[in-house]
Amino acid sequence: MLEMLEYEFMQRALIAGMLIALLASISGTFVVLKRYSMISETLAHSALVGVAVGLVAGFNPLWIAVLVAILSAWLIEYLRSSFSLYSDAILAILLSGSLAIAVIIVSLGGAFNNSLFSYLFGSILAVSNEDVFTILFFGTLALALLLVFAKELYFIAYDEEVAKTSGIKVKFLNFLLVTVVAIIIALSIRIVGSLLIGALMVIPTVAALQYRVGFLKTMFLSVAFALLSVISGMTLSFYFSLPSGATIVLCVLSLFIISLVVNKK
Amino acid sequence: MKFKIPIFDVKNLSFSVRGQKILSHISLEIFSGEYVAIIGPNGGGKTTLIRMLLGLECPSEGSIKLFGKKLSNFKSWNKIGYVPQRASLVDANFPATVLDIVNMGRTAQRNFFSFLNKEDKVAVHDAMVKMDILDLQEKMVGTLSGGQRQRVMIARALASKPEILILDEPNTGVDIVSQRNFYALLAKLNKEEKITIVFITHDIGVIADDIGRLFTINQKAIVCNNPKEALSCEEMSALYGIEAHLIHNHKHEH
Numbered sequence: 125m126l127e128m129l130e131y132e133f134m135q136r137a138l139i140a141g142m143l144i145a146l147l148a149s150i151s152g153t154f155v156v157l158k159r160y161s162m163i164s165e166t167l168a169h170s171a172l173v174g175v176a177v178g179l180v181a182g183f184n185p186l187w188i189a190v191l192v193a194i195l196s197a198w199l200i201e202y203l204r205s206s207f208s209l210y211s212d213a214i215l216a217i218l219l220s221g222s223l224a225i226a227v228i229i230v231s232l233g234g235a236f237n238n239s240l241f242s243y244l245f246g247s248i249l250a251v252s253n254e255d256v257f258t259i260l261f262f263g264t265l266a267l268a269l270l271l272v273f274a275k276e277l278y279f280i281a282y283d284e285e286v287a288k289t290s291g292i293k294v295k296f297l298n299f300l301l302v303t304v305v306a307i308i309i310a311l312s313i314r315i316v317g318s319l320l321i322g323a324l325m326v327i328p329t330v331a332a333l334q335y336r337v338g339f340l341k342t343m344f345l346s347v348a349f350a351l352l353s354v355i356s357g358m359t360l361s362f363y364f365s366l367p368s369g370a371t372i373v374l375c376v377l378s379l380f381i382i383s384l385v386v387n388k389k
Numbered sequence: 390m391k392f393k394i395p396i397f398d399v400k401n402l403s404f405s406v407r408g409q410k411i412l413s414h415i416s417l418e419i420f421s422g423e424y425v426a427i428i429g430p431n432g433g434g435k436t437t438l439i440r441m442l443l444g445l446e447c448p449s450e451g452s453i454k455l456f457g458k459k460l461s462n463f464k465s466w467n468k469i470g471y472v473p474q475r476a477s478l479v480d481a482n483f484p485a486t487v488l489d490i491v492n493m494g495r496t497a498q499r500n501f502f503s504f505l506n507k508e509d510k511v512a513v514h515d516a517m518v519k520m521d522i523l524d525l526q527e528k529m530v531g532t533l534s535g536g537q538r539q540r541v542m543i544a545r546a547l548a549s550k551p552e553i554l555i556l557d558e559p560n561t562g563v564d565i566v567s568q569r570n571f572y573a574l575l576a577k578l579n580k581e582e583k584i585t586i587v588f589i590t591h592d593i594g595v596i597a598d599d600i601g602r603l604f605t606i607n608q609k610a611i612v613c614n615n616p617k618e619a620l621s622c623e624e625m626s627a628l629y630g631i632e633a634h635l636i637h638n639h640k641h642e643h
Binding site: 130157276278280281282285286287288290291292326332333336337338339341342 | 443444445464465466467471473482483484485486488490491492493494497499529531534545549570582
């Protein structure tokens with residue numbers, strides 16, 4: 125176990141991975157409770173457009189991914205609140221639309237190579253020092269926002285209308301939540317990959333919900349499951365040369381199945 | 390009474406959806422300390438009226454004032470406790486203890502960085518005592534009975550120390566004994582705590598002794614100042630569009 129910590133790239137990947145596990149599971153709690161799980165998939169594909177632009181134009185793909193994911197999150201929230209469209213239909217439209225744009229940009233720019241592959245499925249080898257700092261900077265900001273507004277977001281997840289009639293700024297906080305989720309997802313695609321990040325955001329919370337405990341305990345359980353999955357997933361990925369994102373997802377899936385069986389009525 | 394500023398001052402309110410008129414030229418006032426029941430057929434616009442009063446729907450025309458202020462300028466939402474129609478139908482999987490839910494009643498008053506202070510805790514405790522749910526506080530809301538959930542939802546509304554409580558048919562999924570206790574509780578809140586109550590219900594016979602005024606809503610509003618006398622069979626028939634037989638169910642008879 126300790127052998128892998130001697131490698132600098134593993135140290136970087138573990139720091140980044142644990143921070144992402146923390147962020148994904150906390151934001152995931154609100155997203156799942158709002159019945160908005162699919163937004164993570166859609167934003168991950170939008171982030172891919174940013175990655176494509178970054179790769180082709182030679183900018184830092186992670187920064188552009190954060191920017192595009194935020195814009196996409198705002199568009200989703202605007203369409204959801206201003207038009208009578210079904211939320212899940214909006215997510216499906218933007219998901220495939222984003223992927224199509226990303227593929228066209230990448231193929232026109234001739235950047236269809238391993239570099240894009242690592243953003244699709246995640247790669248611990250590819251995490252640079254710059255990535256760790258980007259994740260630390262935006263991640264701390266996102267975490268702070270989530271914790272400051274946690275009680276309001278919980279109330280909104282429980283009942284949006286009652287929260288509104290209590291004087292809570294529901295529209296602003298909904299925009300804030302999707303913005304924070306967009307940032308977290310864009311940051312995560314380096315480690316987990318855009319095709320798999322949805323799992324790290326949604327599954328730890330759904331597993332935690334099986335224990336039928338109060339809000340804070342559910343959130344703690346969700347964070348614990350996410351951290352455990354990332355650490356064990358990365359360890360397995362290191363020793364068995366497996367893709368990190370997929371291994372992490374299989375670990376969190378195992379925890380979910382165990383939670384489901386243990387709590388079966 | 391007219392010299393007092395009404396809690397709700399509604400003038401000439403209309404609401405249409407896709408050209409279909411739901412409410413037409415409603416004007417009414419609700420004063421502090423009143424117990425008002427709102428009845429009317431399903432689809433008659435009762436819930437729409439309440440939703441407009443709370444700023445959840447925008448009227449097509451007309452004006453609403455809350456505590457003397459225009460709805461758009463109104464900020465003191467803690468003065469209003471709202472228990473919506475689906476209140477007792479909580480999602481069984483939602484991770485919330487009774488205490489989590491009642492604490493929500495204080496959420497809007499708290500600053501962003503602060504946890505519950507002593508005043509919040511006292512308000513939450515008082516609300517749970519009033520609703521007799523103190524012993525349930527660690528229980529998951531999903532495991533409670535319909536009647537217990539209903540009391541939890543009202544405790545959440547009471548935790549913000551409201552001056553007015555608005556309840557929209559909160560009896561779905563609640564057994565008859567719990568409903569009776571619930572009506573007694575509302576009457577008590579009105580008389581002893583001086584909380585103004587606006588209650589959308591179908592069980593008008595049961596609460597006729599408690600209420601001060603009755604609004605019947607079916608596109609238009611009819612205000613009855615003496616609910617025990619006001620509703621004749623003919624009026625009920627006209628309101629609901631079916632033949633109605635009134636069964637008087639006053640408290641002293643049982």
